[in-house]
Amino acid sequence: MHELREAGAKAARIMADHLEGVGDLPVWRPVPEAELSWLTGQDLPETGRALDDLLEDARAHVLPYPMGNGHPRFFGWVNSPPNPAGVLVEPLAAALNPSCAGGDHAGPHLERTVVRWLAGLVGFPHPPGGGLLTSGASIATVICLATARQRAALADGWDAREEGLSGRAPMVMYVTEEGHSCLHKAAQLLGLGARNVRTVPVDAQFRMDVRALRAMIAEDLDAGLRPFCVAGSAGTVNSGAVDPLDDIADVARAYGLWFHVDGAYGALGILADGAGPRYAGLERADSLALDPHKWLGVPVGCGCALLRDPSAARAAFSLVPSYLTDENAGDLGWFAEYGPEQTRPFRALKTWATLSHLGRSGVKRLVDHTGGLARTLGAMVEQAPDFELLAPVATSITAFRHVPEGADPEVLNQALPVAVQARGNTFLTGTRLGGRAALRACFLHPDTTEQDLVVLLEEIRLAAKAR
Numbered sequence: 001m002h003e004l005r006e007a008g009a010k011a012a013r014i015m016a017d018h019l020e021g022v023g024d025l026p027v028w029r030p031v032p033e034a035e036l037s038w039l040t041g042q043d044l045p046e047t048g049r050a051l052d053d054l055l056e057d058a059r060a061h062v063l064p065y066p067m068g069n070g071h072p073r074f075f076g077w078v079n080s081p082p083n084p085a086g087v088l089v090e091p092l093a094a095a096l097n098p099s100c101a102g103g104d105h106a107g108p109h110l111e112r113t114v115v116r117w118l119a120g121l122v123g124f125p126h127p128p129g130g131g132l133l134t135s136g137a138s139i140a141t142v143i144c145l146a147t148a149r150q151r152a153a154l155a156d157g158w159d160a161r162e163e164g165l166s167g168r169a170p171m172v173m174y175v176t177e178e179g180h181s182c183l184h185k186a187a188q189l190l191g192l193g194a195r196n197v198r199t200v201p202v203d204a205q206f207r208m209d210v211r212a213l214r215a216m217i218a219e220d221l222d223a224g225l226r227p228f229c230v231a232g233s234a235g236t237v238n239s240g241a242v243d244p245l246d247d248i249a250d251v252a253r254a255y256g257l258w259f260h261v262d263g264a265y266g267a268l269g270i271l272a273d274g275a276g277p278r279y280a281g282l283e284r285a286d287s288l289a290l291d292p293h294k295w296l297g298v299p300v301g302c303g304c305a306l307l308r309d310p311s312a313a314r315a316a317f318s319l320v321p322s323y324l325t326d327e328n329a330g331d332l333g334w335f336a337e338y339g340p341e342q343t344r345p346f347r348a349l350k351t352w353a354t355l356s357h358l359g360r361s362g363v364k365r366l367v368d369h370t371g372g373l374a375r376t377l378g379a380m381v382e383q384a385p386d387f388e389l390l391a392p393v394a395t396s397i398t399a400f401r402h403v404p405e406g407a408d409p410e411v412l413n414q415a416l417p418v419a420v421q422a423r424g425n426t427f428l429t430g431t432r433l434g435g436r437a438a439l440r441a442c443f444l445h446p447d448t449t450e451q452d453l454v455v456l457l458e459e460i461r462l463a464a465k466a467r
């Protein structure tokens, strides 16, 4: 243990040095050839190496090549910097190394608190046992949709787990083209069939057209299909749009559909000043996916599935072999009965630490700050003749494009993300929005400033000119 004590103290210094200095490094740089061969080509050592050696290797070969999301000028995808409290307790979770499948130890008990806190933050109903932590929203979505699928089958008098889906009317799910790919992946994985995921049109603000949703459900019913779920978004990945959740909830209720909300990125946006009405109806969902590893900055990976009726998830997943029977499990049983994972890491500790460190007011401050940056960038873009705003700013994402005179905006904006990234001064990613090539900047870093927005636009211009 002496070796661990010494190396642990050194690791803490390396970690702090890294976090302190990450803003002075290029936001991102490609891994050089020599380092690549170190990273990918090593042989397994025959004899074990000293802890200090490992730290030196990590310092020399790993820490200099981050993805970039620790840097205040990283605006790509939806990847936040790690909250320091989350970083601090990660080694403690590893030192305990429990499986949080269930049982009477700190991990599962703390997970109950963290899930309750998350539901409370966004105003989602929270019955006892109403949720669990996951690796991310992709698995949270699998849990929610599998629950919806089994509930629909049981309501129709059969058991999808027992019988499988063959011979039954296809179950149909509704999602807009702005809905995240994890919704499609989950539907495919669950055997629903990609062709049974309907693409509901969006309005000019990239929000679900609820009138079209109604018409599509009616048509599918007429065709003898089984509409079972509608998935709305509380913060789409492309533009941060929030669907009209209250109206969708009305339709779901009218047709007896499961109402799922993908709030992986954007659910916390409900905390922003004045945002409440935009999110009305979120609290009416049957399930909500919300990722602590996105806006909150809990170190990856940590997602969360929140369920209005946890017994529905238990009905979809519970399978307890005799070697795992726990007479003391209590009414709620084990977390492993509510999802696909058996051995489950101690995700609650870093989430508890992050939430406790920020406090409710700190979370709100972060959401307000980053949302404010997105709006400011939106205003800057609107004022600049060589930029065009592509969507209203609803959360902390600005979707826009560069339209300098004489350039083909499609060709240019498709090429720009990589060109900007390669310059190393800022990092943004691209997408397609309304059929057009778009740039999107997602703000999640508490230390990003308005000056960084000036740099971003200038970097885009320079990258475009250098082409």
Ligand SMILES: Cc1ncc(COP(=O)(O)O)c(C=O)c1O
Pocket (backbone or CB within 6 Å): 077, 078, 135, 136, 137, 138, 139, 180, 182, 235, 236, 237, 262, 263, 264, 265, 266, 291, 303
């Ligand atoms: C809106 C939205 N939903 C779902 C996901 C998938 O989440 P995860 O990567 O945690 O599985 C993402 C990821 O960026 C997202 O932005």
